Amino acid sequence: MAANRFQPVHHETLGIPEEAQNSMDLRFLSVFQRGVQALAEAYRNLSLRAKFSLLIGLITLLVILVLSIAVLQAEKFVLREKVEDLCRLSVKNLSSVAKDNLLIHNYAPIQDVINNMVHLKLEGFQEAFALDRQGRIVAHSNPARINQVDKLRARLVEELDELSVRRQTNSSEYLQPIKIALVKNGQRSVVTIGLVGVRFSHEMIRNTLSRARRIVYGITIGVILLSLLAVNLLSKGMSADIRRLADAARRVADGDLDVTLESKSGDEIGILTREFNRMVQSLRENVEMKKYVSPLTVNMIQDQAQRGVGSLAMKKQAIAVLFSDIRGFTTISENMEPERLLEIVNVYLEMQARFIEANGGMIDKFAGDLVMAIFEGEDAVDHAVQAAVDIQRAVRDINRTRRRENLECLTVGIGINYGTAMIGSMGGKSRMDYTAIGDVVNLASKLCSFARAGHIIVTRSVIRRLKGAFSVIKMEPVKLSGRQHPVLVYRVVY
Numbered sequence: 001m002a003a004n005r006f007q008p009v010h011h012e013t014l015g016i017p018e019e020a021q022n023s024m025d026l027r028f029l030s031v032f033q034r035g036v037q038a039l040a041e042a043y044r045n046l047s048l049r050a051k052f053s054l055l056i057g058l059i060t061l062l063v064i065l066v067l068s069i070a071v072l073q074a075e076k077f078v079l080r081e082k083v084e085d086l087c088r089l090s091v092k093n094l095s096s097v098a099k100d101n102l103l104i105h106n107y108a109p110i111q112d113v114i115n116n117m118v119h120l121k122l123e124g125f126q127e128a129f130a131l132d133r134q135g136r137i138v139a140h141s142n143p144a145r146i147n148q149v150d151k152l153r154a155r156l157v158e159e160l161d162e163l164s165v166r167r168q169t170n171s172s173e174y175l176q177p178i179k180i181a182l183v184k185n186g187q188r189s190v191v192t193i194g195l196v197g198v199r200f201s202h203e204m205i206r207n208t209l210s211r212a213r214r215i216v217y218g219i220t221i222g223v224i225l226l227s228l229l230a231v232n233l234l235s236k237g238m239s240a241d242i243r244r245l246a247d248a249a250r251r252v253a254d255g256d257l258d259v260t261l262e263s264k265s266g267d268e269i270g271i272l273t274r275e276f277n278r279m280v281q282s283l284r285e286n287v288e289m290k291k292y293v294s295p296l297t298v299n300m301i302q303d304q305a306q307r308g309v310g311s312l313a314m315k316k317q318a319i320a321v322l323f324s325d326i327r328g329f330t331t332i333s334e335n336m337e338p339e340r341l342l343e344i345v346n347v348y349l350e351m352q353a354r355f356i357e358a359n360g361g362m363i364d365k366f367a368g369d370l371v372m373a374i375f376e377g378e379d380a381v382d383h384a385v386q387a388a389v390d391i392q393r394a395v396r397d398i399n400r401t402r403r404r405e406n407l408e409c410l411t412v413g414i415g416i417n418y419g420t421a422m423i424g425s426m427g428g429k430s431r432m433d434y435t436a437i438g439d440v441v442n443l444a445s446k447l448c449s450f451a452r453a454g455h456i457i458v459t460r461s462v463i464r465r466l467k468g469a470f471s472v473i474k475m476e477p478v479k480l481s482g483r484q485h486p487v488l489v490y491r492v493v494y
Helices: 018-044 048-103 108-120 151-159 203-253 268-290 295-307 329-334 338-358 380-404 439-450 460-465
Strands: 125-132 137-140 164-167 171-184 187-201 315-327 362-367 370-375 411-427 432-437 456-459 471-474 489-493
Touching: 048 108, 048 125, 048 171, 048 187, 048 203, 108 125, 108 137, 125 151, 151 171, 151 187, 187 203, 203 268, 315 329, 315 338, 315 380, 315 432, 315 439, 329 338, 338 362, 338 370, 338 380, 362 432, 370 380, 370 439, 380 411, 380 456, 380 460, 380 489, 411 439, 411 460, 432 439, 439 456, 456 460, 460 489
Parallel strands: 411 456
Antiparallel strands: 125 137, 125 187, 164 171, 171 187, 315 370, 315 411, 362 370, 411 432, 456 489, 471 489
């Protein structure tokens, strides 16, 4: 039998199969997890001001609740101590009077003490009484009960030896037996001659604690409201600064680099604002610097940063090279102020750069009035020739307009070649250039020098790889400086 008492209780004994219980547990866990995830997602979607308010409110509530519990418990303990002291003092005072008068059956003084208790209207006082040895009530706070036998307390007259406390749900009763010492035939004995007691209600403690709770709750609500107001005012400024940063960041993302934010504070928001201004300034500098760096160099730097390597080695690559040179530049420059000359030249150079980039080319360098561009990929030749055609047509249109306005006009000669070149970094450690070198580049440069104003001169290697419909004229082989043999050249007609 003893062994069976401690047998484990299985779910089957409760009428629930173990598999069903496990399934219920898993469903509950799943619902709980989804609830937590939903709350976390809702918190993440709150504004910064709402997050601050919620967090401070919860912290304030938690702190005040902990403090209020501690304070209320301490107050409850103090109140109980005071009530006990009052009850002990009352029953002691009553017993001292009853001790002398119960023996001589003089009950009036005892009743006077009880009447004084009633008249004092002590908070929580419910009842005071005195019993004789037989359990008969000889004095009571309710005179109607005098001379009645209190059967419930009568048995306690002989049972109690000292002050006793009987705690009930709503009250506490303090009972003090009245004993005297007698000497008979030389033998000393203690005899109980009665019992006195007082009863106080716990309602006083509960009312006091209830009032204290109401005060604490009022203070809690007030502190939370003040905290929320303070946090709201504080976070309003912070969230405004953050929104200002976010708006500025969106403007930068849209390409507006003229954004500057004023930083007045020295806190983290102020630091972030100053760092943002530094970032925008750096972006402005990079954009300006990019104008003076070829796209080929920019691509190399980006590739180098992604691969995390130092300087890249030279590489062999098939490219189309376009050289463009303004004709008559030297003659015009002799009779014109530098500022005016630069203004005119930039009109033509800017136009050429626009068409080269529109056709997928990369400006390698500007050298005075000369432009060198590189085209890569399968359609490099077509892109280079198309860019040259677009440039010459644009020059023709620009000059037509400038002649009507009696402005100086310039013309352009273009040479294009296709072949394998070495592309990579050239120069010293402190100053390097990323460019293409090789015979394909040299020949393109010489073709540009050979080309007359408005002409586009290309090599046979370019013609072989042309896919588009371009009109070309085969020219007589050309003897170029530095070349042992004449070069087969063609002129693109546009």
